[in-house]
Amino acid sequence: MLRALRFQIPTAKLFTKSQRFASTLTFIETSKDGNLVSSSLNALTAAAQLGNPIHAVILGSHASTAANILKSSVQCEKLTKILVSDNIGFDHYLPEKVAPLFAHLLKNDEYSHFVSASSTVGKTNLPRLGALLDLQPINDIIKILDSRTFSRPIYAGNAIATVQCSQPKKLISIRASAFEPITQGSTDSAVIEEIQQIEPETFIDVKWEGETLMKSERPELGSASRVVTGGRALKDKETFEKILVPLADVLNAGIGATRAAVDNGFCDNSLQVGQTGKVVAPDLYVAIGVSGAIQHLAGMKDSKVIVAINNDPEAPVFKVADYSLEGDAYEVVPELVRRLKEM
Template sequence: MSKTLVWVEHDNASIKDATLAVVTAAAQIGEVTALVAGAGCDGAAAAAAQIAGVSKVLKADDAAYANALAENVAPLVAGLMADYDAFVAPATTTGKNIAPRVAALLDVMQVSDILSVEGPKTFTRPIYAGNAIATVESTDAKLVVTVRGTAFAKADATGGAAAVETVAAAGDSGTSTFLGSEIAKSERPELTSAKIIVSGGRALKDAETFQSVITPLADKLGAGIGASRAAVDAGYVPNDYQVGQTGKIVAPEVYIAVGISGAIQHLAGMKDSKTIIAINKDEDAPIFQVADIGLVGDLFTLVPELTGKL
């Protein structure tokens, strides 16, 4: 049976939801070993050991891994791959930073953003911004795979009892240095894990109007707030609100698109949502082609009316 090594995304104390979907995908390739690399990461390692489907946890605890710098993590993974057939990581910002470096060190082709596992080395993945699905088969001896988290069910975070084994750190490569981070904090659900998302587009005119129209509706629904790339580029909201191929890939229970025409790159990031509700004055807008419920009209009238009825 094949053996897979899963990169666990975490904050040193707990694991991120993206990891749970990756475990589900990796289990379809082979036996799952989870890799937790961090500094003071006992909490994350203990949480990884409880994930259903994980047979073993490798813990690399070193200051070099405190901020998951890809230049430090990739050599660690490459060194461990002598005992594994596949390395699997989430298609998140961190995962997409680490995986290509691992592939380069192993001299193999990466299979990116998979949607399903069709065989031991065969996968489906989106191309042309999700307008076509390609079936690809790797001929490399080792696999390096990133997983689109919205395409796989999340493994149970509890129920497992994997052993935790400490592995030697590869140390600091000396090629990059962590200087700092500015992380947006919000009481709202994080976009990639929110069950309901209300997104606004360029039609909302400016930042003040975006807040006055979108925020009350999101408050009533307890929803996360997203935006199209056009709205982000126009400065209505920060970059971390962006949904789409160049933003965050989401698949909530309900996605409400307000004043979003439905550019291909935006649809690629949200069309897997369970129920899509579109509000737009243009009845020919592409968003209506993927919407389950469409409301044609002036959003400045319809959205406040909808909010008032909730």
């Protein structure tokens, strides 16, 4: 049951000058190979809904290339400028480096809004940006009601808060699954502009040491149009893979997991779906041996079609499922794979 709540965020004292223009600064994330991260295209849609001219900002060693990709791949008449910094120091989007730059840009009276996706990068940067500007960010919004009123889920998605923000600048992160990606096409009129260097002492001196990446040919969980998820019922890593991989292969789906599956070592924690994992809304979500705990539902209940396979007829997951298959996953899933292959 959804309830509407209303909160007010007080006006911050930092910006005393009146805003000359209202523009929206929108952070466009790129992947390691310089491609646009899909959730940023959803952020651009949200920015366009605010109705103001949009300046996109792209950072890191691929910034200029990505700016040209953006111009030639999206149709967004509000997008007037793309600010770039090809500085390698912005690679990996360390908040100690990125947030001060955003803060510097946002001190310009021109900007009334800052929009980014509620991705891992967005979630890491926004609190620091809010602290630097003494502004309260509004996280994970799912709807723009007007330029200062937004809806966002709270209590693991069990209530929707309507938040009205009277701050002169609104720092917003958007839930990508709640906004369509911006229309494909081209925006030739957008100008690309290099960001002026800012004082080095503005940045905290941190260094990127390294990372361990999970390599997979599979569709990425956050953007896959089909997701197959396994729960505790799949016993161990070997069984998890034995049951899920053939179904994911035949459906060309991404693989997800419950927290119980992750905590028991069945798979990497980057696959966790839910309140403390990823929020997904694919066209098809198949939940196998998943009870449907509220924290899991928070991450998948907006999927277009939900199929649940569970041997307990009382499992809460059946309450949100469009198709409920009551049975033993060890029998049902291989049979499903066999039938799908025949089709």
